[in-house]
Amino acid sequence: MSQRDWAYLNRVVEGPSRPLRQLLDAGRDPSEIARGIRTRASWLGELAGQTEARHALDRAEQDLADAAAVGARLITPESPEWPHTEFDLAFGFAATGRSDHLRSYQADAVPPHALWVRGRPLGETVAQSVGVVGTRAATRYGIEATRQIATGLATHQWTVVSGGALGIDTAAHESALAAGGLTVVVAACGIDRTYPARNATLLERIAGQGSWISEYPPGTPPQRHRFLTRNRLVAALTAGTVIVEAAWRSGALNTLSWAEGLGRVTMAVPGPVTGSGSLGCHERIKEGRAQLVTGADDIRALLGAAGALDVAEQYELAFAATPVQALSRNELRVFDAVDPAGSEAQTVAEAAGLPLPLTVHLLLDLVRRGLLTRDGTVWRRDDTL
Amino acid sequence: MSQRDWAYLNRVVEGPSRPLRQLLDAGRDPSEIARGIRTRASWLGELAGQTEARHALDRAEQDLADAAAVGARLITPESPEWPHTEFDLAFGFAATGRSDHLRSYQADAVPPHALWVRGRPLGETVAQSVGVVGTRAATRYGIEATRQIATGLATHQWTVVSGGALGIDTAAHESALAAGGLTVVVAACGIDRTYPARNATLLERIAGQGSWISEYPPGTPPQRHRFLTRNRLVAALTAGTVIVEAAWRSGALNTLSWAEGLGRVTMAVPGPVTGSGSLGCHERIKEGRAQLVTGADDIRALLGAAGALDVAEQYELAFAATPVQALSRNELRVFDAVDPAGSEAQTVAEAAGLPLPLTVHLLLDLVRRGLLTRDGTVWRRDDTL
Numbered sequence: 001m002s003q004r005d006w007a008y009l010n011r012v013v014e015g016p017s018r019p020l021r022q023l024l025d026a027g028r029d030p031s032e033i034a035r036g037i038r039t040r041a042s043w044l045g046e047l048a049g050q051t052e053a054r055h056a057l058d059r060a061e062q063d064l065a066d067a068a069a070v071g072a073r074l075i076t077p078e079s080p081e082w083p084h085t086e087f088d089l090a091f092g093f094a095a096t097g098r099s100d101h102l103r104s105y106q107a108d109a110v111p112p113h114a115l116w117v118r119g120r121p122l123g124e125t126v127a128q129s130v131g132v133v134g135t136r137a138a139t140r141y142g143i144e145a146t147r148q149i150a151t152g153l154a155t156h157q158w159t160v161v162s163g164g165a166l167g168i169d170t171a172a173h174e175s176a177l178a179a180g181g182l183t184v185v186v187a188a189c190g191i192d193r194t195y196p197a198r199n200a201t202l203l204e205r206i207a208g209q210g211s212w213i214s215e216y217p218p219g220t221p222p223q224r225h226r227f228l229t230r231n232r233l234v235a236a237l238t239a240g241t242v243i244v245e246a247a248w249r250s251g252a253l254n255t256l257s258w259a260e261g262l263g264r265v266t267m268a269v270p271g272p273v274t275g276s277g278s279l280g281c282h283e284r285i286k287e288g289r290a291q292l293v294t295g296a297d298d299i300r301a302l303l304g305a306a307g308a309l310d311v312a313e314q315y316e317l318a319f320a321a322t323p324v325q326a327l328s329r330n331e332l333r334v335f336d337a338v339d340p341a342g343s344e345a346q347t348v349a350e351a352a353g354l355p356l357p358l359t360v361h362l363l364l365d366l367v368r369r370g371l372l373t374r375d376g377t378v379w380r381r382d383d384t385l
Numbered sequence: 386m387s388q389r390d391w392a393y394l395n396r397v398v399e400g401p402s403r404p405l406r407q408l409l410d411a412g413r414d415p416s417e418i419a420r421g422i423r424t425r426a427s428w429l430g431e432l433a434g435q436t437e438a439r440h441a442l443d444r445a446e447q448d449l450a451d452a453a454a455v456g457a458r459l460i461t462p463e464s465p466e467w468p469h470t471e472f473d474l475a476f477g478f479a480a481t482g483r484s485d486h487l488r489s490y491q492a493d494a495v496p497p498h499a500l501w502v503r504g505r506p507l508g509e510t511v512a513q514s515v516g517v518v519g520t521r522a523a524t525r526y527g528i529e530a531t532r533q534i535a536t537g538l539a540t541h542q543w544t545v546v547s548g549g550a551l552g553i554d555t556a557a558h559e560s561a562l563a564a565g566g567l568t569v570v571v572a573a574c575g576i577d578r579t580y581p582a583r584n585a586t587l588l589e590r591i592a593g594q595g596s597w598i599s600e601y602p603p604g605t606p607p608q609r610h611r612f613l614t615r616n617r618l619v620a621a622l623t624a625g626t627v628i629v630e631a632a633w634r635s636g637a638l639n640t641l642s643w644a645e646g647l648g649r650v651t652m653a654v655p656g657p658v659t660g661s662g663s664l665g666c667h668e669r670i671k672e673g674r675a676q677l678v679t680g681a682d683d684i685r686a687l688l689g690a691a692g693a694l695d696v697a698e699q700y701e702l703a704f705a706a707t708p709v710q711a712l713s714r715n716e717l718r719v720f721d722a723v724d725p726a727g728s729e730a731q732t733v734a735e736a737a738g739l740p741l742p743l744t745v746h747l748l749l750d751l752v753r754r755g756l757l758t759r760d761g762t763v764w765r766r767d768d769t770l
Contacts, residue, residue, distance in 0.1 A: 141657055141659060144659045145657070145658050145659055148658075148659065269658055270655030270656065270658060270663070270667060270670075270677070271655065271656070271657060271658070272526055272530070272656060272657055273530050273533075273654055273655060273656070273679040273680060274526060274529045274530055274533060278655070279679075282655060282677060282679050285655075285670070285677050286676070286677050286679075286683070291671070292655070292667060292670050292671050292677065294658040294664075294667050294671075295658060298671070
């Protein structure tokens, strides 16, 4: 049973694993790879070393049972709810090597091979989502800014994705829930563990109203390296990430770097300069690595998707004679820059004069709206539109 | 006596006056122009209309006496303390028509024909200066941010120039004085009037420790249009202007627009997004019309002049084998972009990949340090350096 094979792989190969990803991309199926690991097959390549210590550890039945006991399921690229679009875009971008922001993390810029999920189908909850992250040592200001932003996003059908940590993350999740919106928590430990313990109730509520996910098998403790690889999932699953409050060396900056390296829209909320709470936000804006946003409206405008339309725009959209007339100015710039014969995203970005991450986001959105088609890295438009 | 002629012109022609500036630039001396106005000479051109109502009003002796009574003097382009460099750069830039930010104010983008001054020689106080302006309706946060910035600037020998208004302006002046630094107040009314009345003591202290200046003859009341033309002087006299706290329609934004239109460095301090106090600052940063700065160090780094060198830089400077080795990275980019045969500032900016205002500022600084020469709009470097 394939589910057992995936569970076995998830246990013996701690994600992210580039060698496992390469074998899967090369067409080997999970059963074959699982068998290869157990039998120390010659074609394992680098995966041989990665699985040397754990290859005999077959806890698949137990892991699936432990997950089921807390209401969690294992999802894989074969599952209908797998967020293919998000992962393809993010890790496809990273694979082009266009961004040098991942540096030492480049090896980890691969999708998870499987995810443990509680709550709603992940593909649905992240379909229109924003990463909202920040420091655990949040100030009253940071909490209030987060509350306003997450509430504004939730009210406009944007899912708030965060890491479930104390401080800003918690405020983001709680505000989204309070506004009746969707929220996704990406845990850095097993799906059967509640970390931080203080957030036990919040996590259960997310499992009920949104999605609670983890890349790690049941029982896995939260450790420093897992926070960093967890951050990549927050960035990969969302159209953009906003840091609300982050001091000089906040982990939230790592999430923002992931968003940058994965070609997502990077945003930062400013704050008082008389304290150090927003130092990291200000630095990223100064460096031109994040766009200044002051609220949910700015975020929605930058991400420019259908959910971001205001009343006037919806009116125009409803009465536009053609779908092209209904496009916003930036959407139109991107649309016009696409050659009917096909263009690479980089070429479109240059022609449109927009940042590449924003261009990719708008291209994807135009595909969703049926105005463009995408074939691998090539985007095309119907010349008759 | 020429001083009488200037005083007469200052009274009958309210500055800024482009027609008067054009006559002066065309080589007519102030006595001749004064005589022409009194006699309604045919060559007055547009100045005839501007002086029709007031031409018979000769209060020159009285104005000079009223000014002397409060310890003020009248300075003109003939005075040693006239800030020629600052005005040439600012209004020279505006005259190129490169900026469309002045819009309806374009006609006013000319230097004053004379200034009333109390305190230190103006040319000296503004030689290394920054405009620090903001809302009258300042919050506690705005006041504290201003205090930190003005103190940091004053400590590093940067003069704080502002408008003397309540709120941010007052905090800027007071903090500069408290730090033992220089400060300049540009009044929007006659030099013999204390406005706002609450700042009487502050203005007297500025007259003692810095410079208190006005473009208007004694007795002139503050009126709305004078605040706007006063703002242009804050922008023109300084290397750059920073807005510390400015809501949606704050007058401080007008000063920042002047700085932009006059080719000066434009900066804005972020603040809490949970209130509206910093809305104008955030908008300008989002629009790319101001650079985000969080403190005096950022401002000094952007303005990049000698006074901004930190200890390590001073060490490097002291031990650099040649003046060129002592240049900062941005200074070097600009220096290298200048053709020994001569380059326009716009060409240098493009070659250096830096904003034009910053480029002009660095060019000027390189001239001051003897590394470049300037001939009108052409900048040259010695090929042997």
